Every structure is written in structure tokens, then in C-alpha cells.
Amino acid sequence: MANSKKRNVIVGQSGGPTAAINSSLAGVYRTAKDRGYNKVYGMLHGVQGLLEGRYVDLSEHIQSGLDAELLKRTPSAYLGSCRYKLPGINENKEVYEKIFDILEKLEIDCFIYIGGNDSMDTIKKLSDYAIVFGSDIRFVGCPKTIDNDLALTDHTPGYGSAAKYIGTSVKEIIRDGWSLETAHGQVMVVEIMGRNAGWLTGAAALSKSEDCDGPDAIYLPELPFDIQAFIDKCKELLKKKASVVVAVSEGIHTADGKYICEMDNDPDYVDAFGHKQLTGTARYLCSVLAAEIGCKTRAIELSTLQRAASHCASRVDILEAYEVGGAAMKAADEGDTGKMVVIKRLSDDPYQAGTEVKDVHKIANDERLVPRNWITKDGTYVTNEFITYVRPLIQGDVSPIMVDGIPRHLYRKGFQDLL
Incomplete structure (x- = not known):
């Protein structure tokens, strides 16, 4: 009382x-x-x-x-x-x-x-x-x-404002890649915040609409990340598309729990709660693609922009x-x-x-993680249930x-x- x-x-x-x-x-x-x-x-x-x-x-x-x-x-x-x-x-x-x-x-x-x-x-x-x-x-x-x-x-x-910014930014990144002749044959990897939960990265799918195809693949940290499967998917996409855009969570990791960003540089810094600083996931994946496929790549890290975009x-x-x-x-x-x-x-x-x-x-x-049934069976996109959940939160x-x-x-x- x-x-x-x-x-x-x-x-x-x-x-x-x-x-x-x-x-x-x-x-x-x-x-x-x-x-x-x-x-x-x-x-x-x-x-x-x-x-x-x-x-x-x-x-x-x-x-x-x-x-x-x-x-x-x-x-x-x-x-x-x-x-x-x-x-x-x-x-x-x-x-x-x-x-x-x-x-x-x-x-x-x-x-x-x-x-x-x-x-x-x-x-x-x-x-x-x-x-x-x-x-x-x-x-x-x-x-x-x-x-x-x-x-x-x-x-x-x-979350709603960050999701709105991510959906908007990914759409603009897609348009940028589509418009430039010099970007043809290029894979752009967009790194989005999310250590263990993929809610933010899933919001990249909001860019998909009648005037935009949306990202070609989305990888969330709820599922183990297979680097070879990622390379193979990018190879197939490049056969069909001039420019490829992939969204990844900063916290994607291999089946044994190793963060992808640690493949290039094992982060030493941890905060008061023992959380490692995760950065460099997109950069590492771009270097792998360039070495394995020989394609042009661009790593795009939204970083703090996604949480301060009023x-x-x-x-x-x-x-x-x-x-x-x-x-x-x-x-x-x-x-x-x-x-x-x-x-x-x-x-x-x-x-x-x-x-x-x-x-x-x-x-x-x-x-609270993204439910497994809101991620596609092959783990490379989110389902309509995810979109139905998030879309009302970005309105206005x-x-x-x-x-x-x-x-x-x-x-x-x-x-x-x-x-």
C-alpha cells in the first residue's frame, strides 16, 4: 500500500x-x-x-x-x-x-x-x-x-524503433547494390546486433515488400552457423543475382559454440556481466567469401546506429x-x-x-529467444509469423x-x- x-x-x-x-x-x-x-x-x-x-x-x-x-x-x-x-x-x-x-x-x-x-x-x-x-x-x-x-x-x-531502422537501412542497402553496375557480382554482409537472440536481425526481413525483394538470407544466433553451407548458398545466389545481400547477427556461432567473430580475432574485452564484445562477424565472412569464391564483398556493420536512430x-x-x-x-x-x-x-x-x-x-x-518455428527449416530466413509479430511495432x-x-x-x- x-x-x-x-x-x-x-x-x-x-x-x-x-x-x-x-x-x-x-x-x-x-x-x-x-x-x-x-x-x-x-x-x-x-x-x-x-x-x-x-x-x-x-x-x-x-x-x-x-x-x-x-x-x-x-x-x-x-x-x-x-x-x-x-x-x-x-x-x-x-x-x-x-x-x-x-x-x-x-x-x-x-x-x-x-x-x-x-x-x-x-x-x-x-x-x-x-x-x-x-x-x-x-x-x-x-x-x-x-x-x-x-x-x-x-x-x-x-525494439520497435531499432527494427524500423534496420528494415529501412537494409532496404536502402539493397537498392544501393542493385543500382550500381560496379556492385554486380558482389556480396554485401550486413552485421546486426544480437548476441544470443535474433530479434533485431530478423527485422531485416521488413525490407521485403512489393518494391523490394528483401535480403537474400538471414542468419540468427538461435541456430548453429555452418560456414561451408553459407559459402555454398552465396555461390548459388551469385549465379542467379547480380548483387547479394545477407543479414547476420553479430552473435552467430558454430555448432561448438565459437562465435564467428572470434575466428578472426578472439575478443579480450568483457563487460561487468562477463559479456564478450562481439564485432567483426561481417568482416570475417566477407574475407572468407573473397578467398573461397573470389567475388567482391562489402561488410556493413550497423553498430550503434541501430539503437540511436531517433x-x-x-x-x-x-x-x-x-x-x-x-x-x-x-x-x-x-x-x-x-x-x-x-x-x-x-x-x-x-x-x-x-x-x-x-x-x-x-x-x-x-x-527470450526467437521461437524455432519462426525461423525457416533451413535456418536462412524468418517466417511470416515473425513478420506478423514485428510489423505492428514499427508503425507511425x-x-x-x-x-x-x-x-x-x-x-x-x-x-x-x-x-
């Missing part, structure tokens, strides 16, 4: 940025204010920044309706993000004591964390600590990840991100803790969805607020210096 006397809220952002994460932040802020909270603090660089005592009063930076609209249209994490893994309570209780001392000093009632899988692990641990040690602070997770791999939710805010944002995605932020704040205000807001799809045509809250313990550290546009021909973002010089 919510406190009779409301105090303050704190919100943070964690993990990889998206085109929609700040819309969720705007939703948290607006709902907290509408529900009578005094202050809404923003952690600078998530819980890692909080541990260092870095936070701001958001009312000093969101001062008008125009600021809120700019925030919704601003890509990446306005507050700054982090990839910080909280230790287990038994491993380092002092970290938790420090966090809760800061929260009590700020008179926090509700802690909202916007992020993906690893961020929900943070919500789980903090809510568990609060229950064990008798704190009344409520901890609620707000989903965010372009990877779309969170359990129990139909999809995650951020100029190609989905209106459905931005609106849902805002609603999910508001729903997280509402849930915390009404007494929920140790929960995450999820999106429940009600229908595809017309598309309708609502929100619910689920136990974060059933979400954290789990991973969000017009940027343009200044001198370039989109304007929410920015405060003094605030950014704090990051």
Missing part, C-alpha cells in the same frame, strides 16, 4: 541506449509529478553513479512541456547509463548499505530502473534486500532493450515507452515492489496492447523538432558536464 505522505522518487537508466529510453524517463517523471511526489531525482549513470553520490533533481532540467517533448525525441540515455553488476548480498553487504543510506538521505519512496536483463537483476537484488532488512522503499523495473529478449513481456520498448523512430514504440514508464511509476506508487512492467498484446489487427506487472524474479537473468513516425535542418535534442550543458 502506498505511503500516506509521499516523499521522493529516484529513476535511473542502465544498459545499452535506445531511441525510446528517454520517453520512458519522461513517463516516469510526469506520472510521479501527477501523483503528488515532491522531487524526482535522476541517477547519473545508473546505480554505479548513485554509489558515487551522483544524481540530479530532474525538475531543474524538465521545466516545460517542450522539454518533455524534446526528451521523448532524444535518443540514448539522457541520464547516462552503466553496466554495473551488483554483487550478491552475502558477497558485499556494504554496497547495499551505502545505496540504502543514500536513498534514505534523499527520502526516497520509489526506485524505478529503466533497462534490460541485467538491470532487472539489480531490481531483484535491491527489492530482496529491502524486504530482508525492513525497508519500505519500492523497487520497480521498466523494460528497455533493443534486443527484445526480456522474458514474460510481448516485446520491449526500444530520426527513424516508431511512433508505436515511443508512445509505449512513455506508457510503460508511467505504468512503472504507478505500480510503485500503489505498493508494488520486486516487479517489472510488461506489455501484453491484445490483438494484431488492429494492434492493441496493455500493461501488467510481473515478478522480476521470473524475468531477471532469463533470455515521430516528427523530430528541427532546428537549422537538424533534429534538436534535450540538452543542458551544466547537466551534461556532471556526467
